[in-house]
Amino acid sequence: MIFNSFEFFIFLPVAFLLYWYVFNKNIKNQNIFILVASYLFYGWWDWRFLSLIFLSTSVDYLIGLKIHNTTEQKLRKRWLWVSVLFNVGLLGFFKYFNFFIDSWVDMFSLFGYDIKSTWTLRVVLPVGISFYTFQTMSYSFDIYYKKLKPTKDFLSFAAFVSFFPQLVAGPIERASNLLSQILNKRTFNYHQTVSGLKLILWGLFKKVVIADSIAPMVDDIFLNYADYPASTLILGVTLFSFQVYGDFSGYSDIAIGTAKLFGIELMSNFKFPNFSRNVAEYWQRWHVSLSTWFRHYIYIPLGGSRVSKLKSIRNITIVFLISGFWHGANWTFIFWGAFHAAAFIPVFLMGRNTIYKDSVIGEHTFFPSLVEIGQVVLTFGIVTFSRIFFRSESITDAFAFINRISTDFSYSAYAHPMGYRMMDYYILLILFTLYEYVIRKDERAPFKFKSKGLRFCIYTIIILSMLLFYDSSIDRSFIYFQF
Known part of the structure; x- marks a missing residue:
């Protein structure tokens, strides 16, 4: 199910009404509904891949408890590596398996060996797998670094992992923000709801019209x-x-706006x-949830900017190469990441990366x-x-x-x-x-804007332009679904 589909325009108001008028009695009911609605939202695309979300949820829920309850540092680190290897393993199989096999075949061909691979599998890439695996990994990282205590409420944790507004293309949320809200009962807020509807409208405009x-x-x-x-x-x-x-900022606006309708701030x-x-500021403003994820869980653990200039350059390069590879199993994305590293490093060396x-x-x-x-x-x-x-x-x-x-x-x-x-x-x-x-x-x-008349004119122009530019023959899926 995608945000700009007819199915979603039926799903959203029904879910909104049920959430606030039927399942609003207590936090458990709210979270049960979020979980069911999220699984329905994702399963609408392909119900078979719900098992992957459930598996990733279960593994990191248990690992979070193990890391927290283990006092020996070596064992804590081993449990963290289990989380990392499991989630990266999921990505590796579904997203990168064929890339490595094809690259292996191409490498041999450079030396004159024409080998045929029998290992290539045409697997379907589960929508959103790059997003929810990073979200569950961040939970394990935060517990390991003692920035967060694990929850024993599996239901709430499952709702955190699968929260449908941001499930398939982000923002990649931290447990300290999203899970903490899910663990507390939400109450209806009129102004929050209106703010959410405005963001949804703006996001749809950017998607449909732009x-x-x-x-x-x-x-x-x-x-x-x-x-x-x-x-x-x-x-x-x-x-x-x-x-x-x-396309992508439009998706994010719709996701943030939709979350607001359910009392959640992304x-x-x-x-x-x-x-x-400059390029550094660009990465402070573009796909902020991914940029901060790489900074907190890769760049800083590698030493960040606290080490020598040479090592900092190494760390920047590693982050951008991984960022490129995260986007897709193609050498084009790795070149794209390397290009941004080359553009970022001069800004860093001049000390203008944070100004x-x-x-x-x-x-x-x-x-x-x-x-x-x-x-x-x-x-x-x-x-x-x-x-x-x-x-x-x-x-x-x-x-x-x-x-x-x-x-x-x-x-x-x-x-x-x-x-x-x-x-x-x-x-x-x-x-x-x-x-x-x-x-x-x-x-x-x-x-x-303070003027109600001006706001009314803007709303009218946006709605009319969406009706004018809407074309049913165009592929309406979001670009970042492929990542």
């Missing part, structure tokens, strides 16, 4: 890149930057990354300075260039795409593959960017 409407152009340009000049290829990868942002996952002034941590562009004045505009354009260009690797089907395609940009400088006006006016899309993206700049200081309040 991401889905430009998807056919991105698909066409990347599929037929050999037939287009540099101007069109630059347009294609720029549009993809807007597509992946609208962490922010996107903080207007397109206005970042924008607690500020936004145009912090004290509405209009940004010329320096800030230049920084934003440069950062957006670097990030957008990296997405050639992210979007291409193979490394060969990625470098061929780049080569064509570098060699074919001819210009031709691109035409929409379905015959629509391109100017409408340019105007749309410009207006969208300007609107996000206006609301850039609070990612959880997209309609925070």
Whole structure:
């Protein structure tokens, strides 16, 4: 079941009414309902993979208790490694098995040996497995580092792991935030519910109007890149930057908004990354739950920035390579991770990786300075260039795409593959960017204007634009479902 499907628009109001009017008597009833609703939500896609969620839940629930009840440090560490190896093993089999086998075959072919693998399995990648395995692992890590005490309430823990708004594409929540809320009874809050509905509306706008409407152009340009000049290829990868942002941040907004309807506050996952002034700030604003996960559980344990510059560079490189590999079993993602490491390291060496941590562009004045505009354009260009690797089907395609940009400088006006006016899309993206700049200081309040008349106009425009741009022929699944 996906957020922008007809089934979800039936599921959500029914679940909301049952949750607050039937199962609201006590915390146990609330959590039973969350668990059942979450399993129904996920099982709608393929019920067979519910066993994986239940298995991952059971293993880390038991390991959490074992780590907490064990006083000997060596045994505690062994139990932690059981959690890590189990969860990474799940990912390794379902996500990376064929990648390693195919890479093994390709390596031998470089030396002139044509071997045929009989080990390749065409397994189905369970939706959301990269997200919920990281979520359960973080629980074990936090108990190991004594930042959290384990719960003995298996039902609540299972609800934490499978909480349907963020189950399949995040945010990747920490137990200290989400589990602590699930362990306490929720009461209906009108203002929280209204805030949630607004976020859902904004997320749907970004998904339907921004991401889905430009998807056919991105698909066409990347599929037929050999037939287009540099101007069109630059347009294609720029549009993809807007597509992946609208798609993934739209999902996160819907997830956060939906959680609010059930009295739960999830962490922010996107903080207007397109206005970042360097690559380090970009990673403080893009996919925040994953970035902080890597920082807390890989970068800092490796020594973080407390070690020598050389070792810090090593740690940064490791984090970005793992981040690339997390995104998919393809060398394109590893190159993408390596590229971001190469872009991040100079910022780190200049000591500018944290200077924008607690500020936004145009912090004290509405209009940004010329320096800030230049920084934003440069950062957006670097990030957008990296997405050639992210979007291409193979490394060969990625470098061929780049080569064509570098060699074919001819210009031709691109035409929409379905015959629509391109100017409408340019105007749309410009207006969208300007609107996000206006609301850039609070990612959880997209309609925070004092004027009721202005808010009504914005709501009307958003709803009408969704009706106008909605196209049933477009694949409406979210991009990050594949990860």
